[in-house]
Amino acid sequence: MSEIIVKEGNIAPDFTLMGSDKKEHKLSDYRGKKVILYFYPKDNTPGCTNEACSFRDNIEEFNNLNAVILGVSRDSLVLHDKFITKLSLPFVLLSDENEEVCKLYDVIKEKNMYGKKVMGIERSTFVIDENGVLLKEFRKVKVDGHTDKVLEVIK
Numbered sequence: 001m002s003e004i005i006v007k008e009g010n011i012a013p014d015f016t017l018m019g020s021d022k023k024e025h026k027l028s029d030y031r032g033k034k035v036i037l038y039f040y041p042k043d044n045t046p047g048c049t050n051e052a053c054s055f056r057d058n059i060e061e062f063n064n065l066n067a068v069i070l071g072v073s074r075d076s077l078v079l080h081d082k083f084i085t086k087l088s089l090p091f092v093l094l095s096d097e098n099e100e101v102c103k104l105y106d107v108i109k110e111k112n113m114y115g116k117k118v119m120g121i122e123r124s125t126f127v128i129d130e131n132g133v134l135l136k137e138f139r140k141v142k143v144d145g146h147t148d149k150v151l152e153v154i155k
Contacts, residue, residue: 008135013027015027017095034067035128036154038051
C-alpha cells in the first residue's frame with residue numbers, strides 16, 4: 001500500500017475530472033483561489049441534499065472569501081445535472097465514476113448499509129489554499145454545522 005500523500009500542510013494531489021458544466025476541471029487550474037473540495041456519497045439523498053444546500057445558501061460568503069466549491073461523488077454527470085437543477089446549486093459537481101480521485105483522497109471506506117458491508121464514500125471535505133496546499137481536512141463529516149466550520153478555516 002502506498003503512503004497517503006493527502007496531509008495537511010502538503011500540496012493537495014492534483015487531478016482532472018469532468019464537471020457538471022461539461023468541462024474538465026483540474027485542481028491545479030484553481031491556483032489563486034481557495035478550493036472547498038467536498039466528497040459526498042450520493043446525489044438526492046437526505047444528508048447529501050442538506051450538505052449541498054448548506055454550501056449553496058452560503059455561496060456569497062464563499063465567493064467573498066475567494067473560494068470555489070467543488071462537490072465530488074461517484075454519480076454520473078446526468079444525475080449531477082438533475083441534482084443541480086432540483087436544488088439550484090451554484091457550483092460545479094464532479095463525476096468520479098471510476099473512484100480515481102476518491103481513492104487518491106482516501107475517502108472510499110467500508111460502510112454498513114442495512115446490515116450489509118459495502119464500500120462507499122465517507123463524507124469528507126478538503127480545504128485547499130490559493131497555492132494548492134491542504135489547509136484542513138474534515139473526515140467523517142456530520143452535515144449540521146459543517147459549512148460554518150469550513151468558513152472558519154478560510155476566514
